[in-house]
Amino acid sequence: MNWTSIFMVVQVFFGVVIGLYFWNLLKNQRTQKVSVDRESRKEMMQLQKLRSISLNEPLAEKVRPQRLDDIIGQDQGILSLEAALCGPNPQHVLIYGPPGVGKTAAARLVMNKAKENNQSPFASEAPFIELDGTTARFDERGIADPLIGSVHDPIYQGAGSMGQAGIPQPKPGAVTKAHGGMLFIDEIGELHSIQLNKLLKVLEDRKVFLESAYYNEENMNIPRHIHDIFQNGLPADFRLIGATTRTPDEIPPAIRSRCLEVFFRPLKQKELSTVAKKASERLKMTMNEKSLETISTYVTNGREAVNTVQIAAGLATTENREEIFVDDIEWVVHASRLTRRPERMIHNTPAVGRVNGLAVYGADLGMLLEIEATARETKPEKGMLTVTGIAEEENAGNQMRSIRRKSMARSSVDNVMTVLRRLKVPVDSYDIHVNFPGGTPIDGPSAGAAIATAIYSAVHQFKVKNDIAITGELSIWGTLKPVGGVPSKVAAALEAGAKTAYIPVDNDETVLHRLEGINVIPLTSLDELFDAVLIETEQPNKTENVIWDENQSSSM
């Protein structure tokens, strides 16, 4: 055999080996593709099977408000929402309010109303994207962020063929999905501060810029649309509706200043009955007045009212009934461990040392705050002061800055004692006990005038009228200073059966006098207040009723 023949044999041999290698590779790829196709077909069939199954409409869907008129008791809030969102220049909105009072339902329906307006920039197909601030978690490296969007870098698992080619892939977040429409963020107050700052930036720019260490504008492998996204940003022009159960002072000022603030209020007992009645009608069930009243004495919001009706309706249906009985409601109430609403109603008779104060808590919710005081004469200057029913210390501030301070209610009582001493009330010759029954949250200073009335009444044994309610801070000179939340407080006083509400003169507004059933009287000093609310039956040891004005006192 000569060299040429040997060379040819080797060449043929290598040719066969290389051919076999590629043939094998091709075969493997084909087998892989066949098995991927087979797997995909199986999954597709499974998916279609799942899609072919559907239960009937959940009851919660059936009873959900379909029109803005179906939302009970939130006329003012809805009006503000419409003003903010339905015109030609919609604005960002923050909705405050307790849970389950119709914030989400109203936001959804207002979107539909906005679309009906020809001048609205929202097109008929404008999206309404919902996100929950409590679950919108994100990764600080930007791998996942359902709110702002993220970039899948090629190194991450599942980056697919683009990843294999070294291409970073932008993934749009809710801000981009909401482009041209509304982004509703429930519990916006729970968003992480980093997310909130990113959101502010998006609101400012009306687009989102994403970043990746794997992006290189010179890389010709990267498709045009990805170059475009990295260089020009993803569109994110939307109107934000943030809903929160927190109070305005707990929301960062930067977001508040960009939004119109709208308040939804807690529902009254009668309104909760109406929500329950409408829900039962939608479920084609009947309920008598007693059943509706039972629901409204146990539930605290619209969602609870609707849920109670749904469970009771389920019970009735299993027994082939079309009427929900009061027994069904009582069963649900006990099974769901609902507790009876505390009845904060005024007392039937005037009493010594008992005063109706007014408090505000949560998202501007007003409530009657009972204050009790007793006074037992002791040796001169040996009197002791006891305050019960309050926290000794409290946390104040917001997420950014929190402080721990002496209870404001306790400080209020101390201020009152100083004022009464100045009024020559012999408080130091009495053991005085001030109690705030019922574990009501007390916002401190605004109860000053009511606390002073209770102590003064206890020391002088004058009864306090029972059908009045008082709010107002007391300066240590004895003048009444303005307080917050007066409209909600007056509304709560009316609800509790009070006929007259005494407020500081600086809180006087015409809107307060439009309320039917309650007389609102603005006052400037404790002197006027005592004259108005104390019943001077006998005069055991009334001391000189001197009111100090600021000028007089400052000269001391």
Ligand SMILES: Nc1ncnc2c1ncn2[C@@H]1O[C@H](COP(=O)(O)OP(=O)(O)OP(=O)(O)O)[C@@H](O)[C@H]1O
């Ligand atoms: N004011 C209301 N009028 C009629 N139905 C109501 C009202 N409030 C609540 N509901 C009922 O309760 C359900 C839940 O209410 P919704 O989700 O709108 O409350 P929310 O204020 O957004 O609560 P959360 O803050 O917990 O999200 C509604 O779908 C509706 O059936």
